Amino acid sequence: MAATMRAWTFTSRGTPSSVLKLRNDLPKPSPAMLGPHDVLVKVAYVAVFQGSAAIMNIIPHFNSNLWIPESNFSGLIEAIGRDVQHLKVGDAVFGSPNPKHYTKRETKYNGMMAEFAIIHAGQVVRKPDNIAFDAAAGLAAEGCTILQFCQKTKIKEGDRVLICGASGGLGSVAVQIAKSIVGEEGAVVGICSAANADLVKGLGADEVVDYKSHSRLSDHLAELYSAKPFNVIMDCAGVDDSLYFESPRYLSPDGVFLAGGRMGVTHGGGGILDILSFLVVLQLRMHWPSVLGGTPRTLMFHSGEVIPESMQELPRLVEKGQLRGVIDGEWPMEDAIKAYQRVATGRARGKVVVRVQDV
Numbered sequence: 001m002a003a004t005m006r007a008w009t010f011t012s013r014g015t016p017s018s019v020l021k022l023r024n025d026l027p028k029p030s031p032a033m034l035g036p037h038d039v040l041v042k043v044a045y046v047a048v049f050q051g052s053a054a055i056m057n058i059i060p061h062f063n064s065n066l067w068i069p070e071s072n073f074s075g076l077i078e079a080i081g082r083d084v085q086h087l088k089v090g091d092a093v094f095g096s097p098n099p100k101h102y103t104k105r106e107t108k109y110n111g112m113m114a115e116f117a118i119i120h121a122g123q124v125v126r127k128p129d130n131i132a133f134d135a136a137a138g139l140a141a142e143g144c145t146i147l148q149f150c151q152k153t154k155i156k157e158g159d160r161v162l163i164c165g166a167s168g169g170l171g172s173v174a175v176q177i178a179k180s181i182v183g184e185e186g187a188v189v190g191i192c193s194a195a196n197a198d199l200v201k202g203l204g205a206d207e208v209v210d211y212k213s214h215s216r217l218s219d220h221l222a223e224l225y226s227a228k229p230f231n232v233i234m235d236c237a238g239v240d241d242s243l244y245f246e247s248p249r250y251l252s253p254d255g256v257f258l259a260g261g262r263m264g265v266t267h268g269g270g271g272i273l274d275i276l277s278f279l280v281v282l283q284l285r286m287h288w289p290s291v292l293g294g295t296p297r298t299l300m301f302h303s304g305e306v307i308p309e310s311m312q313e314l315p316r317l318v319e320k321g322q323l324r325g326v327i328d329g330e331w332p333m334e335d336a337i338k339a340y341q342r343v344a345t346g347r348a349r350g351k352v353v354v355r356v357q358d359v
């Protein structure tokens with residue numbers, strides 16, 4: 001009899017609690033299915049992506065094909081393809097599939113919330129010993145994204161960096177990586193609620209600003225930082241547009257504002273119009289001359305991609321003690337819906353993870 005495995009699946013559009021089903025009868029992928037550059041992993045943990053609920057709820061299904069959700073994972077290598085050099089059977093790993101590699105029928109619908117999965121080896125790296133499987137599960141996509149944010153904004157030693165949403169899945173990684181680059185001469189200021197101030201300071205932020213204790217955050221930032229403006233602002237929350245429009249009061253004239261979290265739609269799983277209207281207004285205002293109300297500061301967007309160059313950097317940062325995973329909470333496989341509900345609050349401290357199986 002063919003081996004089977006457990007996996008969460010969905011076959012139609014809807015919210016996680018309405019469409020996700022836990023099945024225990026899916027065929028376990030076999031080593032014979034591996035392409036030369038693929039690996040088969042035994043999944044230990046997956047981290048729930050903040051935008052998954054929206055993806056499930058917005059993207060229409062034109063057939064009843066089965067999808068398995070989620071991408072960020074940790075686990076063990078079960079088998080490797082013919083040309084895989086940097087990994088071997090039994091290695092503890094973490095990673096995240098890049099949709100560009102979902103080209104073959106057998107991997108096309110396979111996310112990682114399953115006991116076993118096939119993934120291109122370029123999106124998998126060895127897990128250092130100084131990080132546990134649960135903490136490593138949330139690092140790949142967010143880590144690659146933040147490394148790319150830092151490259152795009154050209155953050156360098158000595159810079160002053162402001163990070164909004166510093167306690168979330170993306171922001172908690174941003175604080176750590178930014179601090180590792182700016183060093184002691186530079187400064188990282190994190191924006192989060194007071195309840196998470198100690199967490200964010202513990203990740204390396206030099207100062208923390210509580211966005212809840214000021215009716216207009218931009219006025220407060222101007223008071224604190226107009227005399228020592230930032231070189232880079234990374235908005236990893238994406239909920240307060242005035243942070244960009246008012247940025248000339250606290251971002252230096254040659255500074256860069258990276259709107260990394262402006263995907264409000266992903267919190268509720270609706271509101272595609274929200275994104276579109278924001279983009280239209282923003283595009284218009286970006287190109288208006290400042291005399292007509294345009295914001296005279298460089299604005300960037302970037303959608304992170306899991307690529308080997310970024311992935312290889314992450315274990316090095318972990319080994320040097322410059323990057324650790326922050327876990328908000330852990331749910332067993334059968335309670336994955338509760339993990340989605342926690343993410344939907346928009347108040348997660350770091351990553352929400354699901355324990356798929358013991359490895």
Ligand SMILES: NC(=O)c1ccc[n+]([C@@H]2O[C@H](COP(=O)([O-])OP(=O)(O)OC[C@H]3O[C@@H](n4cnc5c(N)ncnc54)[C@H](OP(=O)(O)O)[C@@H]3O)[C@@H](O)[C@H]2O)c1
Pocket residue numbers: 049050051142145164165166167168169170171191192193194196211236237238239240260261262263264266267302303304305343345346347348349350
């Ligand atoms: N560009 C990309 O490639 C990329 C990649 C990953 C994620 N994203 C986007 O980034 C956003 C954040 O994702 P995430 O996974 O970090 O979400 P998350 O884990 O839910 O974290 C959101 C954080 O935002 C903070 N926050 C909420 N309201 C705020 C406000 N008014 N001002 C400042 N901070 C506020 C919360 O902090 P407190 O609890 O302390 O209030 C929370 O920790 C999402 O829209 C997601 O789609 C983009």
